[in-house]
Structure formats: C-alpha cells, structure tokens
Amino acid sequence: DTAVSQTPKYLVTQMGNDKSIKCEQNLGHDTMYWYKQDSKKFLKIMFSYNNKELIINETVPNRFSPKSPDKAHLNLHINSLELGDSAVYFCASSQDAAPNEQFFGPGTRLTVL
Amino acid sequence: AQTVTQSQPEMSVQEAETVTLSCTYDTSESDYYLFWYKQPPSRQMILVIRQEAYKQQNATENRFSVNFQKAAKSFSLKISDSQLGDAAMYFCAYEGANNNDMRFGAGTRLTVKP
Numbered sequence: 001d002t003a004v005s006q007t008p009k010y011l012v013t014q015m016g017n018d019k020s021i022k023c024e025q026n027l028g029h030d031t032m033y034w035y036k037q038d039s040k041k042f043l044k045i046m047f048s049y050n051n052k053e054l055i056i057n058e059t060v061p062n063r064f065s066p067k068s069p070d071k072a073h074l075n076l077h078i079n080s081l082e083l084g085d086s087a088v089y090f091c092a093s094s095q096d097a098a099p100n101e102q103f104f105g106p107g108t109r110l111t112v113l
Numbered sequence: 114a115q116t117v118t119q120s121q122p123e124m125s126v127q128e129a130e131t132v133t134l135s136c137t138y139d140t141s142e143s144d145y146y147l148f149w150y151k152q153p154p155s156r157q158m159i160l161v162i163r164q165e166a167y168k169q170q171n172a173t174e175n176r177f178s179v180n181f182q183k184a185a186k187s188f189s190l191k192i193s194d195s196q197l198g199d200a201a202m203y204f205c206a207y208e209g210a211n212n213n214d215m216r217f218g219a220g221t222r223l224t225v226k227p
Contacts (some may be wrong), residue, residue, distance in 0.1 A: 035158065037215070041208075043150055043158035056156060088215070099152040099202035101122060104217035 003027050004105040006091050012111045013081055021076045021108045023091030031055075031097050032074035034066060035090040037107070043090070049074050050097055078110075086112045117207050119218035126195045127226050133180070134190040134221045136205030144210035147181065147188045152220075153201040161203070164188065166210075192223075200225045 004025045013019050025032060033056070034046045047066040048056035054066070063079045078085060091105040116139045126132035138147070149161040164172045164181050171179050176196075180189045192199055205218040 040160075041148060041163065042160055045156050045158060048156075058157070088213075090215075090217075092217075098156045099154060099220075099222070101202070101219045101222070102204070102217075103219055107215055109213070 003103050004091055004093055006089075006105040006108050008108060009106065010109050010111075012113065014113055015081055015083060017081050018077070018079045019081060019110070020078070021089055021091075021110070023074045023076070023105055025072055025091075025093040025103070025105075027093055027095075027103060029093040029095050029103075030071060031094045031100075032068070032071070033092040033094075033098065033102065034074065034076050035092065037088040037090060039087075045098070047074075047076075048098060055097060081110075081112045083112050086110055117205055117216045117218040119203075119205055119221050121221045122219075123222045123224070125224045125226060126192070126199075128195055128197060130195055131191060131193045132195055132223065134192075134203050134205075134223065136188045136190070136218055138186050138188065138205075138207045138216075140186065140207065140209070142209050142211065146208045146210065147179075148206040148208070149177070149179070149188075149190045150204040150206060150217075151199075151201045152204065153198075158204075162190065195225050197225050197227060199223060 031050045049068045052068045088107045092102040094100045094102040147164045151159045176193045202220045208215040
C-alpha cells in the first residue's frame with residue numbers, strides 16, 4: 001500500500017505555463033506538507049496544512065498556491081512557471097505538526113524549459 | 114523499491130555527550146547517495162551531511178559524522194559534544210545514483226537535556 005503518493009512523478013513544461021502536482025495520503029494523518037528540493041539537495045518547507053487549514057506558509061512566491069480539498073489531499077498549483085521553479089517537490093504527512101515523524105512521498109521532478 | 118528505516122522514533126542525549134541515530138536502507142543498487150537532514154522547531158530542513166556510497170571513508174562535518182556500513186546497509190549519524198541546538202527531528206534519506214529517486218525515513222526526534 002502506498003502511504004503517500006504524488007502525481008505526476010515527472011513534469012516537463014514550458015515557462016509561463018500553469019501546472020498542478022497532486023498529493024494523497026492514506027495514513028489518516030491530519031497534517032500534510034510540501035517541500036522543495038534544489039539541485040544541491042537542500043530541502044525547504046513551503047507549506048503545511050493541518051485538517052485542511054494552512055499552518056505554515058514560508059516565503060514562497062504567490063504563484064504557488066496549495067489547495068487541500070480534504071485532509072487526505074494537498075495539491076500544489078503553480079502559476080506562470082519560471083526556470084527557477086525546476087526542482088523536486090516532495091509531499092509529506094504526519095499525525096501532528098512538524099517537527100514530527102513524517103512520511104514522504106516519492107517526489108515530483110519538475111523541469112521548466 | 115528502496116526503503117529507509119529509522120528504528121528510533123525518539124532519542125535523548127545529555128548536553129556535551131555523544132549520541133548515535135540509526136538508519137538502515139534496502140536497495141539493490143550499487144551506487145547511491147545517503148543524507149541526513151535536520152528539522153528544528155523552525156521547521157526548515159537543514160542538510161547535515163551526505164555520503165557517496167562509492168566512498169569508503171565516512172563523511173564528517175564538524176561534530177557530525179556517519180558510520181556507513183555498505184554491506185550491512187546501515188548509515189548511522191553520530192553527534193559529538195551534543196548542544197541544545199541539536200534538538201530536532203532527524204531524517205535519513207537515500208537517493209539512487211541512476212534514477213535520482215529519493216526516499217526518506219520517518220525521522221528520529223532528538224532531545225538534548227541540559
């Protein structure tokens with residue numbers, strides 16, 4: 001059983017496009033996260049939702065908008081994609097808010113051309 | 114699929130003492146990378162240390178060092194002279210050299226006692 005899943009796994013798109021990455025967890029967790037990993041493997045938290053409510057919103061361009069239709073899903077929508085958005089995006093979930101035991105998804109590799 | 118296991122959900126260490134966090138992984142690949150990340154209460158992830166599997170020498174970054182046992186598929190993190198600021202969640206991660214898929218352990222919460 002996949003605990004935390006992300007789709008798509010790879011996403012290649014042109015600058016200026018709008019794209020979404022989906023995340024789903026079947027662990028019954030209350031909290032979900034989005035992280036961005038750059039080419040040097042540095043990992044930065046972007047957003048966190050607890051029971052569909054935003055609890056962490058780090059300094060991220062407002063082109064990035066998370067959406068949580070229910071507590072099992074946290075989708076990431078990105079408008080007007082830029083070259084610098086190219087990265088691997090990881091979704092994670094935990095029972096309680098970070099820092100806490102978290103289960104990570106497999107990552108989505110976004111390439112902006 | 115590669116899996117990463119951190120068998121210690123919580124660990125505690127006295128300030129100035131040494132603590133070792135365990136991590137094991139499962140893979141059929143011969144070339145890969147291993148990482149330790151720290152997530153303090155600020156919630157931002159910090160890359161603590163990384164190890165290339167083809168290097169036999171254990172990586173070291175100041176007070177942080179690893180014990181990489183390739184045959185045993187073990188990658189433990191040793192923190193020497195523990196400081197209060199070391200208190201955080203620590204995540205172990207694996208990345209295959211061929212497919213660049215990264216997998217994370219669930220984390221170990223480290224408490225540092227004064």
